[in-house]
């Protein structure tokens with residue numbers, strides 16, 4: 184098949200998308216089109232390029248104005264769909280385009296589908312209608328890249344989203360793409376993201392890369408394959424297969440830009456702050472970052488005196504270990520008597536028990552409840568059952 188690479192900005196995104204769709208010869212056969220955007224984290228940043236902006240979806244609603252358009256997303260485990268649509272401005276889309284409506288995939292009817300691991304329940308509407316996968320072009324701390332194949336993880340029910348992280352995330356993302364096949368795949372690379380990807384801690388996190396590119400094609404593997412080549416990343420670290428692909432539009436060599444790969448490793452260390460998140464779900468990662476005052480303090484560390492004091496306290500003066508994810512282990516050389524250590528989420532129950540560490544239960548621990556507490560390091564400690 185064919186993958187189109189087209190130059191575009193958000194201002195002229197409609198004409199860019201029209202050209203890309205035209206170049207790959209896509210014509211929807213069904214009356215209803217389901218757009219599945221990458222917008223799983225309500226606190227994501229449109230500016231940094233970690234989620235699809237509303238103008239992108241509006242352009243598609245306009246292009247398919249003679250069809251019914253469903254914008255369907257399932258937010259990450261523990262997150263709030265309503266908050267996501269408000270924060271990203273998706274709620275304005277049906278007002279401007281009466282042919283469009285918003286759907287929470289978590290609440291949708293599911294059908295059992297046979298796949299390599301047995302059976303998986305996927306949203307019926309993705310099979311009944313024309314399904315267009317609308318991904319972002321970005322790196323990711325757990326999966327190296329987040330493109331069309333990774334975007335499909337948002338279609339899973341919450342239970343499966345968590346289960347994917349417990350086995351082999353990369354392999355499961357690939358296997359999902361063998362049974363859930365979009366009719367069209369689009370990647371928004373107008374403002375892409377590199378580095379550690381979405382929602383990492385402050386400057387350890389992703390940064391915006393203004394590429395001004397769109398990718399479009401009918402084969403999910405081919406589209407991701409082209410994007411990985413443009414990003415100049417090591418395919419072996421991704422779930423993206425090497426498939427022969429015909430490229431139309433821009434030349435690969437003219438638009439390729441080396442993306443900074445994620446460098447999260449087994450543990451993120453800064454001063455005496457250590458975050459071990461081996462195979463943890465993004466839901467747990469985000470819940471933690473959002474729910475602790477720590478993340479906010481780090482973001483504003485240089486702007487406020489209070490933040491600076493907190494930053495020094497948490498990051499430099501006192502060792503502070505946070506663990507989450509199913510494959511965490513006790514760090515060699517760490518002394519639990521001299522450091523603060525917290526096991527976060529149900530996955531770390533065993534680690535906590537084995538090493539006598541404090542544990543915050545939940546899968547993920549409830550963000551809303553924890554956030555209400557406006558946790559500081561001290562409050563976080565006081566919350567932990569003795």
Ligand code: SF4
Nearest residue numbers: 464467528529530546
């Ligand atoms: S506790 Fe956290 S990392 Fe573990 S399965 Fe639940 S959400 Fe994922």
